[in-house]
Amino acid sequence: MDLFPLVRPFASIVDPETAHRLTIRALRMGLGPSQHASDPVSLGIDLFGLHFENPVGIAAGFDKNGEVPDAMLALGMGFAEVGTVTPLPQSGNPRPRIFRLPVHRAVINRLGFNNEGHAVLKRRLLARRRRPGIVGVNIGANKDAADRVADYEAGIRVFDGLAAYFTVNISSPNTPGLRALQNKAELQGLVARVLAARRTDRVRPTPVLLKIAPDLNEEELNDIAEVALAEGLDGLIVSNTTIAREGLVSGVHAGETGGLSGAPLFTMSTGVLREMYRLTGGRIPLVGVGGIMSGDDAYAKIRAGASLVQLYSALTYEGPALVSRIKQGIAARLAADGFAHLKDAVGADVEL
Numbered sequence: 456m457d458l459f460p461l462v463r464p465f466a467s468i469v470d471p472e473t474a475h476r477l478t479i480r481a482l483r484m485g486l487g488p489s490q491h492a493s494d495p496v497s498l499g500i501d502l503f504g505l506h507f508e509n510p511v512g513i514a515a516g517f518d519k520n521g522e523v524p525d526a527m528l529a530l531g532m533g534f535a536e537v538g539t540v541t542p543l544p545q546s547g548n549p550r551p552r553i554f555r556l557p558v559h560r561a562v563i564n565r566l567g568f569n570n571e572g573h574a575v576l577k578r579r580l581l582a583r584r585r586r587p588g589i590v591g592v593n594i595g596a597n598k599d600a601a602d603r604v605a606d607y608e609a610g611i612r613v614f615d616g617l618a619a620y621f622t623v624n625i626s627s628p629n630t631p632g633l634r635a636l637q638n639k640a641e642l643q644g645l646v647a648r649v650l651a652a653r654r655t656d657r658v659r660p661t662p663v664l665l666k667i668a669p670d671l672n673e674e675e676l677n678d679i680a681e682v683a684l685a686e687g688l689d690g691l692i693v694s695n696t697t698i699a700r701e702g703l704v705s706g707v708h709a710g711e712t713g714g715l716s717g718a719p720l721f722t723m724s725t726g727v728l729r730e731m732y733r734l735t736g737g738r739i740p741l742v743g744v745g746g747i748m749s750g751d752d753a754y755a756k757i758r759a760g761a762s763l764v765q766l767y768s769a770l771t772y773e774g775p776a777l778v779s780r781i782k783q784g785i786a787a788r789l790a791a792d793g794f795a796h797l798k799d800a801v802g803a804d805v806e807l
């Protein structure tokens with residue numbers, strides 16, 4: 456049963472961070488709904504050595520400390536990404552730091568990588584290590600790290616063997632200077648060091664994806680595509696939140712500093728995704744994130760080049776039943792377009 460419609464009025468009057476904390480607590484207590492039906496075969500996809508039952512994942516930031524990955528998988532998600540986690544625990548920016556913009560179905564956050572650090576996440580992932588399901592770890596750097604790249608290398612070393620894949624997050628707008636790592640020379644050094652930090656005793660090295668911002672110009676996107684292909688990154692996640700405020704006509708909180716997510720991010724992040732698919736020639740898998748509110752939105756990302764999709768903000772507005780609706784929507788659109796498998800639709804709208 457979907458209890459979300461009953462709790463939504465309450466959830467929308469309490470402070471968003473408190474509502475989120477209560478949601479995580481409820482999920483930890485096993486109060487989340489469970490989807491038992493198996494996914495249609497058409498939604499399955501094989502990428503970087505992993506089989507995804509469906510392409511819909513929970514984006515990073517929802518479960519920063521790895522408290523509820525199994526509850527997210529039980530909702531019917533095809534994969535769950537925990538983090539961003541930094542080596543040392545960090546309290547982040549002063550509250551309030553998450554703002555709902557209901558008129559726009561959007562969120563602005565300036566959390567600043569608040570998280571419990573590597574050791575706590577490692578303990579939780581060790582406790583669930585024999586469970587099925589794809590759980591990726593999104594790694595970051597502490598705000599005052601002397602060598603930020605070393606923080607990413609540490610993330611790889613600590614979680615290799617526990618993470619199904621890694622996401623290197625260099626695109627949060629809330630850690631000053633972090634996004635400068637997206638510049639070509641810096642990025643090349645970072646990616647080379649991160650990939651070299653992986654264990655070499657595994658049949659297949661753990662896949663590493665890079666998560667980028669939507670606020671990049673053509674030249675920057677081109678540089679990232681070149682580095683990704685030359686260094687052998689396994690995939691790109693497009694995108695993080697935006698510092699732009701296009702599409703926000705008015706309303707409370709529209710002027711808050713931070714990263715904007717939800718519906719107003721859709722067009723921009725999908726445009727960057729399409730461009731990245733073109734620049735990489737479809738040679739590496741892309742994960743489409745940003746403003747997915749429906750099955751149609753998810754399907755548009757797939758046709759623009761995404762092999763997987765992730766979402767966060769829409770869940771806070773629509774509740775957990777959204778996951779099933781999105782999957783049904785994608786399956787219906789695939790069938791209507793005559794595609795037997797998801798992979799056939801990936802990039803269908805992009806001329807290479």
Ligand SMILES: Cc1cc2nc3c(=O)[nH]c(=O)nc-3n(C[C@H](O)[C@H](O)[C@H](O)COP(=O)(O)O)c2cc1C
Pocket residue numbers: 514515516517519538539553562564566568593624627666694695696716717718720744745746747765766767768769
């Ligand atoms: C409250 C909040 C916290 C987030 N924290 C992280 C984070 O720690 N790491 C990260 O890579 N992305 C983080 N994100 C970005 C999301 O993973 C996602 O890229 C972005 O919200 C766009 O997707 P959406 O429009 O479906 O929310 C966060 C987003 C929100 C709203």
